[in-house]
Amino acid sequence: KIIIATGRKPRKLGVKGEDKYTTKGISYCAVCDGSLYKNKKLLIVGGSDGAFEAAKYLNKLTDNITILYRREIKAKKYLQDEVKNKVTIKKGEVLEFSKEDEKLMVRTSDDTLTVDGVFIYIGQIPNASFVKDLGILDDFGYVKVDSHFESDIKGIYAIGDAIKKDFYQIVIAMGEAAECALQIVRGNSGE
Numbered sequence: 001k002i003i004i005a006t007g008r009k010p011r012k013l014g015v016k017g018e019d020k021y022t023t024k025g026i027s028y029c030a031v032c033d034g035s036l037y038k039n040k041k042l043l044i045v046g047g048s049d050g051a052f053e054a055a056k057y058l059n060k061l062t063d064n065i066t067i068l069y070r071r072e073i074k075a076k077k078y079l080q081d082e083v084k085n086k087v088t089i090k091k092g093e094v095l096e097f098s099k100e101d102e103k104l105m106v107r108t109s110d111d112t113l114t115v116d117g118v119f120i121y122i123g124q125i126p127n128a129s130f131v132k133d134l135g136i137l138d139d140f141g142y143v144k145v146d147s148h149f150e151s152d153i154k155g156i157y158a159i160g161d162a163i164k165k166d167f168y169q170i171v172i173a174m175g176e177a178a179e180c181a182l183q184i185v186r187g188n189s190g191e
Helices: 030-037 049-058 077-083 129-134 170-186
Strands: 002-004 008-010 041-045 064-069 088-091 094-100 103-108 112-115 117-120 124-126 156-158
Touching: 002 170, 030 049, 030 117, 041 049, 041 112, 049 064, 049 077, 049 117, 064 112, 103 117
Parallel strands: 002 156, 041 064, 041 117, 064 088
Antiparallel strands: 008 124, 094 103, 103 112
């Protein structure tokens, strides 16, 4: 039996300075790193549900947040409504990151923003491309599984962030790991 538990990684902007300042002002997880930026000036990059959920969460820590989206806002209307009077929302594209006097300088298509931290929310990429030739991935690169975490190939299972679901948290992935292992030990499969 094989259990794929390879997780996923944040999609990057791919602009100058992004790699250099990741963990030094740039983050991809508001819940993980938000507490480092209490009462600070923040920029969230993206127009997704994740970006607006991050804004909602970070707004409990600071009231100086800007959301910068590139093409269109794709976040659900209720999320937009929850943050629209609490954050600045503007259209633009990040071109480069640099630092000046411990502040992050974000050059955009319109101007340069000076902030304490940046949270990038432009999507996630599952770390499952190594099994793409097996035909068990969905259109987004996640492993397709049944209710017992088994893929279309008998004996190959997947859990955690390698599968599509509503919530991506380590505690959920750990629960899936335990349940999957117990299903295998008991000899249960999706049949």
